[in-house]
Each structure stands twice: as structure tokens, then as C-alpha cells.
Amino acid sequence: LKEFAEKAYLDYSMYVILDRALPHIGDGLKPVQRRIIYSMSELGLSSASKHKKSARTVGDVIGKFHPHGDSACYEAMVIMAQPFAYRHPLVDGQGNWGTADEPKSFAAMRYTEAKLAPYAELLLKELGQGTTGWAPNFDGTLQEPVVLPARTPNILLNGTTGIAVGMSTDIPPHNMREITAACVRLLTAKRSTVAQLCEHVKGPDYPTDAEIISSRAELRQIYETGTGSVRMRAKYEKEGSTVVITALPHQVSGNRILEQIAQQMRNKKLPMVEDLRDESDHENPTRLIIEPRSNRVDIDQLMTHLFATTDLERTYRVNLNVIGLDGRPQVKDLRSLLVEWLEFRMQTVIRRLEYRLEKVEDRLHILKGLLVAFLNIDEVIAIIRKEDKPKPMLMKKFHLSNIQAEAILDLKLRHLAKLEELKMKGEQKELQAERKALKETLSSRQRLKTLIKRELIEDAKNYGDPRRSPIVERDAAQAMDESALVPSEPVSIVLSQRGWARAAKGHDIDPRALQYRQGDDYLASAIGRSNQLAIFLDSTGRSYCVPAHQLPSARGQGDPLSKKLNPPDGASFVGAIIGDLDDWCLLASNAGYGFVAKLSDLHTRNRSGKSVLSIPKGGKALAIVPVNSPETDWVVAVSSEGHMLVFPIEELPQLARGKGNKILGIPTKRFKEGEEFMSAVTSLPDEDDLRLYSGQRFMTLKYHDLDHYEGERGRRGLKLPRGYRKVDSLICASRETNRERSE
Secondary structure, X not given: OHHHHHHHHHHHHHHHHHHHHOOEOXXXXXXXXXXXHHHHHHOOOOOOOOOEEHHHHHHHHHHHOOOOOHHHHHHHHHHHHOOOOOOOOOEEEEOXXXXXXXXXXXXOOOOOEEEEOHHHHHHHOOOXXXXXXXXXXXXXXXXXXXXXXXXXXXXXHOOEEEEOOOOXXXXXXXXXXXXXXXXXXXXXXXXXXXXXXXXOOOOOOOOOXXXXXXXXXXXXXXXXXXXXXXXXXXXXXXXXXXXEEEEOOOOOOHHHHHHHHHHHHHOOOOOXXXXXXXXXXXXOOOOEEEEEOOOOOOHHHHHHHHHHHOOOEEEEEEEOEEEOOOOOEEEOOHHHHHHHHHHHHHHHHHXXXXXXXXXXXXXXXXXXXXXXXHHOHHHHHHHHHHOOOHHHHHHHHHOOOHHHXXXXXOOOHHHHOHHHHHHHHHHHHHHHHHHHHHHHHHOOHHHHHHHHHHHHHHHHXXXXXXXXXXXXXXXXXXXXXXXXXXXXXXXXXXXXXXXXXXEEEOOOOOHHHOOOOOOOXXXXXXXXXXXXXXXXXXXXXXXEEEEHHHOXXXXXXXXEHHHOOOOOOOXXXXXXXXXXXXXXXXXXXXXXXXXEEEHHHHOOOXXXXXXXXXXXXXXXXXXXXXXXXXXOOEEEEEEOOOEEEEEEHHHOOEOOOEOOEEOXXXXXXXXXXXOOOEEEEEEEOXXXXXXXXXXXXXXXXXXXXXXXXXXXXXXOOXXXXXXXXXOOEEEEHHHHHHHHHHO
């Protein structure tokens, strides 16, 4: 079973590689494509004939040469007819053959009609001239060409893609004039390097006007190694404040682009776009309109973002894997591929000339016999009239071959005229001159090269066209930062005691006056901008980030943060802050330790948060406190027993994470739950007042009154007045006053 399975799979893989998925270097076609083109030529569907139903062609192909599914065969035929899929279409279709937006929307084969395109003549023109080998079809009743005698390197001109077993091919299309120039260069100087050939071959040339933005170095590396990638970018124009996309990358659908942009608009990730629409028609096959929200929108920056986040910029894989003249698949560089194709072309031309020379010599042989008959016409007629078997007599009498005698006997009486004799002598003279030229060409490799060069230049002149895909070296597009895509509007973040968060527009709301769920109440709030990150801290000292614009509106009661985040079991959220990543904050635990950190140190994309504050067992983190200046602010800390201490914030270390230094002296050797702890801490700007909240009551201390509580960091501090020894929170008075004024 093992041996059978190995052999069966190996046979199958070789079949897929050699007879289905990979193109031959000679004509650049897969077997199904070759059979379609040959069948159409046998049906007389040349470019000069009338179109015929596609079903007739498909029936011929699958009935005579390709015993596979009719739909797969028809689809291969459709692709060869689509001008947006093939750089040089091989089939001229009539009817619905699909569109660039929907390549699969072609009509059924019973409706469409087709014939060969003029370009296909380059593959078929020399087919009947002894230029290729023939093999029996699948049932042995017919012969089919092993490879078509292509006059140009179609393998590069149209390119191809295919997936075999264990290997694949991705060959991009190229410009005929550029490839012809490279071939001529190789014929003239066979030692030309890839770098020299790249002087002619600038890069791929797709059937679209979109730009190729890969650098020259990247393109050269592709041609030197046979593998790599090519980047394409859509072209756009500015019409006033409107953006008009006029060309899309190869095989990119305009509908798909509009869907991708609309999806970003629905997700509120593209606020600078007001509207988009498709104005494509027959005159303008690609015309996608993007309306910016205002004239202040930077269109180039907007398009750069769209290039990075949609298919307006796309990368195409390149893998020059072909079946060579030795029948083996191999990835080839540009020089190797062209040299091998030129060798194929050389063999084809030699076979064509030898075939023609044989025909010329056969005709000269017959003409020689006919002229003998004309010189002895009376004797020939007499032998034919008198002899029962005139053929052997003619051969013996005039030393003729069997073919010459047969040709004399087949002569019609009208050909015995004197004028016919002169025509034969003229034909003989022309054929002798042709024979001489053919022999001279076949005997000289240089003459063969000159002939191939001349034919390549002539074909490029007749079928070539200017480059369609301009090569413009550009850097790969980068998506805009998410904060830059969101309008910068004032916003207030509100956090409830049970971890429900919401965002209200403006800074003039009273978070304590908002409605909360039953059993829930206000915990913390912060003011900032809608394009900033809201940072939340939990009781275990872990920080979490949520873009402010993604929080639900304060018109409702918000959503639990556990919907967006994954805090540890038993953890609760203790505070929130919002600001720029360079802003400072104060982090502290109720064990009396803390430090100053930047908001960037708290930034994380992890739903499970980032550990920033070390908490002793039994302790918890206190609310995050914004710091105006880590040099001039003051730290105010209060214990659960009503002791308050004030000291300069510069005495605290600036850390990215850790436990910090002692803020408030608590008279315990080890922090334990239930003992005295630090209940609140804040950062106070120099010469600012302080407001203490204790239940429903609050007290304001003027900045000069705080001198009474000033001491060294780590001390226990002084007792607060009676009635305010159970402090819930400490607030900078100026912030509260500003809020009340705005209300």
C-alpha cells in the first residue's frame, strides 16, 4: 500500500506540474489554453473570420483534446478574452465576457461568441510549417501540438499564474516593445547581464493604468532571482476638493474598494470623508469619487491612509517558474528565461527553414522532370498513347524518378502551352534562388540571429504598444494613527464604582449628577479629547487603555469595562485618566507607596492590561492622579485615621513601573488589611487650593493653610479637623471651581 500510494501521488503531482498548472517556456501556455487556441484555429476561427458560439469551441476542446469540465474550460477561455486580465488577449469575444468589477459575471457559453484575436496569429502562424512536435490526443485518434511555435516570448508578454503540487508560478505581464528590445540585445551581445537587460525591461506592464511603485532595486532583484513582489497603487486626481480615482491596480474591483472605504466610515475610522460614489461608465471605465468632509482635509494624507488600508495599493507575488526546454520546472532569472526562449525560437526557425527547403527541393525536382517532358513532348505523348504502362517507360527513357513521372502523367493539356513552359522556367529560377538563400541562412548562426531579430522587431511594430503601467518609485503607504482619524473634541470620561464607563461631549458636565444603575454610583472622572486614550487602573495595579471615542455615550449609563477588557478575577477599577502620552500622573497604593509615571508607561494594547504598580498582599491601588508638573507640584496624602501630609512631588521617583517610595508613614511594620492605610492622595499645583470630600460634605483649604501640614516625605503628617478625618477624595480646588463656573 505504501509503494502504491507513493507512486500514485508522484504520478499525480507530475501530471499537475507538467500537464495542467505550469506554462511551457516556448509558448507561455498551459495545456488547456494551448488546446483552446488550437481548436479555434482548426474550426477556422481566425481573426479575419466571423464570431461563432463559444459552446461550439468548448465542445470541440473537451471532446477532442481536453476531457475535463466544460465550465473550467470555458472559464479559461474567458480569461484569455478579458482585456483587463490579459495584457494581449488571445480571444476576441462578443457578448458579456465579464467586467473589471466582476470578472466572474460573464454570460454562459451558449450566449457568447468568440474568435481568435489578431495577437494569436503570433502563436499559430508557423504551426503548419514543421515547426513543432505532435502527440496523440487522450484517445489516440487525433494529433495535437506539443507546444505552439510562438514568434514572441508570450511567457513574459501575457504572464500567467498557476498552483501545482508543491510549487506554483506567478509571472507578471510585460510590454512587448521592452521585451523585444531585451531579446535583440541578447542576440547582439549574448553576454549581456540582467542589469543590462533591465535597461530595456523597466518592469512588469499590467493591463491597467495604475502605477507600479516598487523601487528599481526591488524590480532588478526580481529579475536577478526570479522571485519577489511588485507593488501597485491606484492613480487619483484632484477636482477641486474632490478626489477622483481613475485607475485601479490589476484585478482590483471598484465595488470592493467602495465597500472597504464604506466599512471604515461605518466604524467611524474615516471621519474626514463625507461621501463616496461610483461614476464609472463606458467613457470612464474607472471613476470613483471620494468627497472629503471639508476643504481643510489633507487629501494626500487621506489617500496615503486609504492606500495602506484598502486594495488601492496591492502587492503582487512574482515567481518565474516555468517548464523549460528540458521538460523540467525551474525558477529562472530574466536572462536565463530569455536565453532559453531564444534557443527555442532558434530551433523553431531552423525547423521552419528546413521544412521550407525540403518543399523547395521537392518542387525543383518535379519542375526538372516537367521541363524534360516539355523538351521531349512528342516522345512523351507517343509513349503515353502507345504503352499500356507508360510510367515505367517514361522513367527508363528519360531517367526520371517515380515522383517526376507521376507529375508528367498528371499534366493537363492546357499546361502544354509554350507560356506554361516559360512560367515553369521562371518558377525554377526563383526556387533555385530561394534554395540558395535558405542553405546560406541554415549554414550560418549569425544569419539565423539576424532573421530572428528582424522578425521580432517586425512583430513588435505590428502588435506592440506603449507601456500602460507607469513605474513611479514611491514608499509603501502607512496608515494614519488612529488618534489622527478621530475628530479632536472635548470629552469627559466617567467611571462608576462597579466599573461602568461612558464618555460625555464637552468638559461642562457634573459627573456626580449623572444617573447611575441601582446600587452603583460615581467613582472617578477625567477630562480630555476624543482622539486621546482613556486609561483605567484596577485595584491590582494594572493599567488598561480604551480609545475615548469608542466609549459609549453618557446619555445612557455606559457599558461595563469588562466587555472590552479582561481584568483579573476579583479586581475592580479604581480610577481613570486621559491625556497625551507625554503627560504625567501619580500612581500610589493604599500601603502608602507611590511614584510618578508618564501616561506612555501605562499605554498597552493588551485586553488583559499591563502591570505598572506593585501592590502588597491585602492592599489595593488608589485612583490615578494627573500631575501638572513633576518638578513644582505638591503631593497631598491622607490616611484612614485622618492624618494629612504635604511635600514636594519631586521627592518621588519617576518610574515606568514598580512599587515606588514611601509617601505617608503608617505605623505598621507590614501592611495588613484592616489596619491604618493611605485613603487618598493627589497632586496639587503650586499655590493652588485643596478641596477635601468626606461623605456629602467638603472643605476647602487655601494653599497657605497647607503649610501647616507640610513635612518630609514618609512622615505620618498632622491630624485634620474633626468631621473631616474620614476623607473620601482630595481634589484640586481650581479644577472643581472651573467646572462649577462652566455649569
